Amino acid sequence: GVVVRGCLMDITERNNAEGALRQSQQMFSDAFYSSPAALAIARIDNGNLVEVNDSWLRLFEFTRDEVIGHSTIALNIVTNAARAKVVENLKVTGELRNLEITLRSKTGKPLTLLYSSRLIDFDGEASQIATLIDITEQHRLHEELELHHQHLQELVDRRTAELVES
Secondary structure, eight states, X not given: OXXXXXXXXXXHHHHHHHHHHHHHHHHHHHHHHHOSSEEEEEETTTOBEEEEOHHHHHHHTOOHHHXXXXXXXXXXSSOHHHHHHHHHHHHHHSEXXXXXXXXXXXXXXXXXXXXXXXXXXXXXXXXXXXXXXXXXXXXXXXXHHHHHHHHHHHHHHHHHHHHHXX
């Protein structure tokens, strides 16, 4: 007679785990690329950009080909000293939240940003995922409002002095 030997293994759990992983990766990808906030993934050791979203490209006025594999220092977005300070704080705390920083676009335009970042492992290398919110206009309006406030205070002080004298 014919003898058939074999081994049966239930791979349902493995298939379910692989499906959940694919779904999770797709959700992350969708959120990353569709976010209105500027998002970037960069290596900790050299600052090389691994990935950026379209919002990041618009904010900094670069194309994807110009930035992937290049550091933000080489692109003149940030100074070496400023990057070193951020990385040092990031290594100590593991994350930064809403740090107000000034960076530069490709054309040299200063950008006031709220910077949040978290240490991650990306392809086996220490990296960071950063979120940047442009507050340049809000910052400018706040400074303008302060100047108006100072001017009004000077007018009030001058008028008060005039009234006291009379």
